[in-house]
Amino acid sequence: MIRKLAICSVAWAAMTGSPALAQEIAVKLGVLNDRSGIYADLSGEGSVVAARMAVEDFKAADKGMKVEIISADHQNKPDIGSNIARQWYDVDGVNAILDVPTSSVALAVADITTEKNGVLIDSGAGSTSLTREQCRPTTVHWTYDTAALATGTGAAMTKAGGKKWFFLTADYAFGHSLEENTIRVVENSGGEVVGKVNVPFPAQDFSSFLLQAQGSGADVIGLANAGGDTVNAIKQASEFGITQAGQKMAALLFFVTDVHALGAETAQGLSLTEAFYWDQNDDTRAWSKRFMDIHGAQPTMVQAGVYSGTMAYLAAVEAVGSADDGKAVVAKMKEMEFNDPLFGKVTVRGDGRAIHDMYLFEVKSPDQSEGEWDLYNQISSITGDEAFLPMLDECDFTKM
Amino acid sequence: MFELLGVPPQVLLGQLLLGLINGSFYAVLSLGLAVIFGLLNIINFAHGALYMAGAFAAWMLLHYLGIGYWPALILAPLIVGAFGIVLERTMLSRLYHLDHLYGLLLTFGLALIIQGLFRNYYGISGLPYQIPDLLSGGHNLGFMFLPNYRAWVVAASVLVCFGTWFMIEKTRLGAYLRAATENPILVGAFGVNVPLMIMLTYGFGVALAGFAGVLAAPIYSVNPTMGEQLIIVVFAVVVIGGMGSIMGAIVTGYMLGLIEGLTRVFYPEGSAVVIFVIMAIVLMIKPEGLFGRPA
Numbered sequence: 001m002i003r004k005l006a007i008c009s010v011a012w013a014a015m016t017g018s019p020a021l022a023q024e025i026a027v028k029l030g031v032l033n034d035r036s037g038i039y040a041d042l043s044g045e046g047s048v049v050a051a052r053m054a055v056e057d058f059k060a061a062d063k064g065m066k067v068e069i070i071s072a073d074h075q076n077k078p079d080i081g082s083n084i085a086r087q088w089y090d091v092d093g094v095n096a097i098l099d100v101p102t103s104s105v106a107l108a109v110a111d112i113t114t115e116k117n118g119v120l121i122d123s124g125a126g127s128t129s130l131t132r133e134q135c136r137p138t139t140v141h142w143t144y145d146t147a148a149l150a151t152g153t154g155a156a157m158t159k160a161g162g163k164k165w166f167f168l169t170a171d172y173a174f175g176h177s178l179e180e181n182t183i184r185v186v187e188n189s190g191g192e193v194v195g196k197v198n199v200p201f202p203a204q205d206f207s208s209f210l211l212q213a214q215g216s217g218a219d220v221i222g223l224a225n226a227g228g229d230t231v232n233a234i235k236q237a238s239e240f241g242i243t244q245a246g247q248k249m250a251a252l253l254f255f256v257t258d259v260h261a262l263g264a265e266t267a268q269g270l271s272l273t274e275a276f277y278w279d280q281n282d283d284t285r286a287w288s289k290r291f292m293d294i295h296g297a298q299p300t301m302v303q304a305g306v307y308s309g310t311m312a313y314l315a316a317v318e319a320v321g322s323a324d325d326g327k328a329v330v331a332k333m334k335e336m337e338f339n340d341p342l343f344g345k346v347t348v349r350g351d352g353r354a355i356h357d358m359y360l361f362e363v364k365s366p367d368q369s370e371g372e373w374d375l376y377n378q379i380s381s382i383t384g385d386e387a388f389l390p391m392l393d394e395c396d397f398t399k400m
Numbered sequence: 401m402f403e404l405l406g407v408p409p410q411v412l413l414g415q416l417l418l419g420l421i422n423g424s425f426y427a428v429l430s431l432g433l434a435v436i437f438g439l440l441n442i443i444n445f446a447h448g449a450l451y452m453a454g455a456f457a458a459w460m461l462l463h464y465l466g467i468g469y470w471p472a473l474i475l476a477p478l479i480v481g482a483f484g485i486v487l488e489r490t491m492l493s494r495l496y497h498l499d500h501l502y503g504l505l506l507t508f509g510l511a512l513i514i515q516g517l518f519r520n521y522y523g524i525s526g527l528p529y530q531i532p533d534l535l536s537g538g539h540n541l542g543f544m545f546l547p548n549y550r551a552w553v554v555a556a557s558v559l560v561c562f563g564t565w566f567m568i569e570k571t572r573l574g575a576y577l578r579a580a581t582e583n584p585i586l587v588g589a590f591g592v593n594v595p596l597m598i599m600l601t602y603g604f605g606v607a608l609a610g611f612a613g614v615l616a617a618p619i620y621s622v623n624p625t626m627g628e629q630l631i632i633v634v635f636a637v638v639v640i641g642g643m644g645s646i647m648g649a650i651v652t653g654y655m656l657g658l659i660e661g662l663t664r665v666f667y668p669e670g671s672a673v674v675i676f677v678i679m680a681i682v683l684m685i686k687p688e689g690l691f692g693r694p695a
Binding site for chain 1: 411414415418419421422516519523524525526527528530531537538544545547549550618619620621623625626629630661664665668669671672673
């Protein structure tokens with residue numbers, strides 16, 4: 001009898017399993033971004049910090065998950081990015097790659113990710129191709145894309161009376177696609193394009209082009225460029241009295257770190273669209289303060305997106321019970337709804353596009369600004385359905 | 401109304417003026433390069449990085465010590481010049497007896513290191529630097545709005561360029577310098593301290609780069625790559641003007657600024673390459689450069 005009881009209890013223990021004996025879910029995340037080039041400030045080490053904060057806040061260890069984070073610099077070169085991604089999946093056993101700014105690198109990594117059945121949670125890249133022409137079942141595009149920025153800034157400014165647009169376009173694929181996206185939105189909102197000029201990339205001096213824009217009689221000067229080019233263009237527009245004379249500047253891809261680089265004095269009045277700003281509500285402020293304490297700068301939307309995307313990914317891995325099958329984890333993410341402290345309500349569409357609100361901001365004037373990072377006034381919010389392009393049927397992986 | 405290829409003369413005049421302003425930067429930078437090459441035979445690839453360092457020095461003076469634009473206009477070139485002297489003493493001076501290529505490689509490496517250090521500490525986005533109050537605002541010239549600061553840039557650069565040319569070509573000190581380049585041993589035998597003169601010349605050349613950096617800080621983005629983007633163009637300017645020719649560097653600097661300005665009106669896409677096209681043509685027709693003496 002005693003022996004029978006003993007056997008029973010052993011069997012019972014084996015069936016239910018104690019937590020200590022349960023299989024631990026091992027997850028390895030790779031933050032792949034620009035750590036030394038033009039996108040290093042908006043992604044870079046800050047994105048790694050954000051990913052670590054996500055693992056901490058997810059309380060992965062308490063949930064029986066062992067999460068490890070590694071990082072690398074893709075130098076904005078697709079070949080280097082591809083090599084790292086391959087090595088990560090093949091040798092290092094990485095389950096998911098995070099961030100990946102620079103669209104050309106992101107598109108290359110998206111292909112490798114599908115091939116290796118990993119997961120790409122992209123925060124830094126802007127190309128809409130990630131969830132359209134080159135959509136993949138293992139891609140999630142979290143933070144923004146050029147269409148959302150164009151919709152936010154283009155539509156809002158046209159409706160606010162900026163009917164005539166003049167574009168200064170960086171003369172390469174990215175600039176042209178940003179210009180094209182914005183023109184479509186402007187024309188749909190009842191505006192017109194009175195002129196444009198293709199500016200060689202990169203450029204230091206924009207004065208000639210700005211003067212052409214000034215002479216065109218446009219209401220809005222759309223800057224279809226990024227980084228240092230945009231900074232130079234805005235700095236010089238203010239110098240030539242263009243903003244003071246009433247023409248508005250619309251930065252079509254601009255981050256809070258860029259505005260910080262310009263200073264409120266020069267950037268004041270500039271309109272731009274972002275998915276996140278540190279000073280939006282108590283949650284974003286609290287999180288950003290923690291981030292600032294570690295990183296020494298306020299988070300950009302890209303870094304915040306790495307945090308939210310990582311949280312969502314870990315939740316999906318927990319639900320699936322393993323990180324091995326990338327497709328299954330992404331499919332799970334598409335079934336879930338995330339209530340995120342930074343991005344609010346987020347869902348992931350069948351094509352991998354994360355849908356959340358976007359916000360139109362205007363840069364404060366120096367008298368309104370109470371600190372070096374107190375830079376934006378929120379003008380309006382744009383719902384995710386309005387901001388992002390509609391899904392292409394052939395990209396709806398939930399139906400396949 | 402008179403129009404040239406569909407461009408009204410007012411617009412053209414405005415663009416020419418802007419070209420002149422850009423030419424001012426080219427002139428000051430290529431002047432420094434020409435002085436260093438003409439007198440030291442060093443192809444100073446660190447020039448762009450030192451131009452950037454000049455802009456950063458101005459920012460640091462303001463940010464850490466509260467020193468404004470005007471003192472920085474003197475102090476920043478002095479700081480950059482002193483740094484250049486250290487470089488010359490500790491490294492460059494060991495290479496004078498070797499081929500040009502070694503100096504080029506050394507200064508190229510130094511440029512990457514300097515740029516990397518700034519990027520590491522100050523990030524890539526750049527730092528804000530305002531136009532000094534005295535020069536903010538501008539005047540409406542009828543055909544364009546000319547910011548006061550840009551007018552100042554042209555004036556300052558003409559002054560500095562002319563001063564340097566005068567010193568090297570028309571004074572006794574300049575004569576020593578030129579003689580020391582021709583035959584350092586003979587000039588040394590006359591009791592002139594040639595190494596000191598060479599050291600100060602290098603210091604002066606890079607101080608010019610620092611000066612251009614301070615001039616640029618209020619209108620261009622102050623970031624670690626600002627020099628990298630400009631240096632190649634400036635080298636082309638020096639090559640077109642004739643390596644080592646002081647007058648050549650100055651005149652070509654302004655002239656190419658004008659040509660680039662015109663290209664921006666008629667064919668903006670080509671404005672980034674027009675200088676290099678001219679360089680290729682000049683090298684084919686007159687390899688020693690427009691103002692160079694045949695070797």
